[in-house]
Amino acid sequence: MKPTEDEVEAAVTAFEVFLRDRQLKMTEQRRTMVRVVLAKRGHFTADELYRKLLTDGESVSMATVYRALALLEEGGVVEGHDFADGQRRYERALDREHHDHMICVDCRAVIEFTNEQIEHLQHEVAQGSGFTLKDHSLQLFVTCDEWHASGACERRSQREARRSEAQA
Amino acid sequence: MKPTEDEVEAAVTAFEVFLRDRQLKMTEQRRTMVRVVLAKRGHFTADELYRKLLTDGESVSMATVYRALALLEEGGVVEGHDFADGQRRYERALDREHHDHMICVDCRAVIEFTNEQIEHLQHEVAQGSGFTLKDHSLQLFVTCDEWHASGACERRSQREARRSEAQA
DNA sequence: ATATCTGCAAATGTTTTGCACTTTT
DNA sequence: AAAAGTGCAAAACATTTGCAGATAT
Numbered sequence: 001m002k003p004t005e006d007e008v009e010a011a012v013t014a015f016e017v018f019l020r021d022r023q024l025k026m027t028e029q030r031r032t033m034v035r036v037v038l039a040k041r042g043h044f045t046a047d048e049l050y051r052k053l054l055t056d057g058e059s060v061s062m063a064t065v066y067r068a069l070a071l072l073e074e075g076g077v078v079e080g081h082d083f084a085d086g087q088r089r090y091e092r093a094l095d096r097e098h099h100d101h102m103i104c105v106d107c108r109a110v111i112e113f114t115n116e117q118i119e120h121l122q123h124e125v126a127q128g129s130g131f132t133l134k135d136h137s138l139q140l141f142v143t144c145d146e147w148h149a150s151g152a153c154e155r156r157s158q159r160e161a162r163r164s165e166a167q168a
Numbered sequence: 169m170k171p172t173e174d175e176v177e178a179a180v181t182a183f184e185v186f187l188r189d190r191q192l193k194m195t196e197q198r199r200t201m202v203r204v205v206l207a208k209r210g211h212f213t214a215d216e217l218y219r220k221l222l223t224d225g226e227s228v229s230m231a232t233v234y235r236a237l238a239l240l241e242e243g244g245v246v247e248g249h250d251f252a253d254g255q256r257r258y259e260r261a262l263d264r265e266h267h268d269h270m271i272c273v274d275c276r277a278v279i280e281f282t283n284e285q286i287e288h289l290q291h292e293v294a295q296g297s298g299f300t301l302k303d304h305s306l307q308l309f310v311t312c313d314e315w316h317a318s319g320a321c322e323r324r325s326q327r328e329a330r331r332s333e334a335q336a
Numbered sequence: 337a338t339a340t341c342t343g344c345a346a347a348t349g350t351t352t353t354g355c356a357c358t359t360t361t
Numbered sequence: 362a363a364a365a366g367t368g369c370a371a372a373a374c375a376t377t378t379g380c381a382g383a384t385a386t
Contacts, residue, residue: 022237137306143299
């Protein structure tokens with residue numbers, strides 16, 4: 001799942017090319033962010049990434065994180081999502097197929113899914129109205145009933161929180 | 169399309185019942201907001217609603233608009249959406265069937281659509297993973313190619329803007 | 337060299353909140 | 362009278378920006 005060392009370095013190089021094409025520069029901060037971001041499992045906010053970098057002893061500012069995140073998104077290193085909770089969330093885009101998200105409205109757990117038929121229908125809908133589909137955003141807000149009954153839901157969200165904190 | 173006078177008054181009454189059930193009070197501001205909101209076509213932000221109320225000579229504060237909007241949403245008078253552009257958008261929920269949105273990434277025009285199959289598949293996906301679907305959010309980001317070629321796209325977005333301003 | 341970056345702190349824009357006062361019930 | 366609502370101004374947030382100094386090309 002996690003990209004190998006080589007894959008990460010290849011991504012760093014690819015990002016450097018992306019930057020050069022637009023007359024932008026590769027910097028220590030940007031290079032570090034590519035590496036850190038690709039090592040991450042799950043979703044993260046700008047602030048979470050910033051804190052992780054600080055913990056790692058890197059020298060960055062929040063402003064740089066935001067500025068870089070925009071570039072990483074354009075460069076295809078990360079993908080950004082809006083889960084309607086006030087802050088943008090990112091996940092690494094390398095080696096990951098497209099997917100949508102289910103969000104538990106009780107514990108905020110995020111579960112990924114893909115559905116070919118839905119994907120296909122989206123194109124049909126857009127074309128049917130004379131448009132070209134460029135992108136989409138689909139979130140299913142759900143409750144995980146049995147989990148809640150058993151308390152597993154809370155345990156899970158705590159576990160996830162700990163994990164993403166720990167490994168980042 | 170626009171609800172009749174009677175429908176609006178029925179909605180005001182229904183909202184009053186909703187409030188009473190939760191030991192909340194009906195006020196002049198809330199009553200006015202129900203009426204204004206139900207007369208609106210299209211989408212609006214909290215700020216747009218606030219300005220409309222001021223223009224109408226109503227006495228409200230931004231804080232009250234936000235507080236009321238949350239209640240109107242819970243009470244089913246409006247529906248809120250997150251189009252990933254930094255501010256929440258609302259539309260009246262009365263007499264409107266459920267629909268999703270296509271947003272033109274060039275001119276920000278919003279086009280509504282419904283697709284039964286997609287709706288159905290969403291439930292299947294959630295249930296298939298053992299969850300209960302409570303809500304969903306689907307946006308298709310599109311470009312309206314011919315419109316742009318002809319300039320119709322810009323004209324349309326201007327028209328829409330004017331209309332929603334005018335009639336509100 | 338020179339264009340681009342960075343950090344900082346200040347600004348932004350939206351939404352929320354504390355509090356004293358007003359209005360519903 | 363008691364409980365809830367309101368306006369105001371201040372706070373809270375996430376995010377962006379101006380600028381002077383630092384860094385990549």
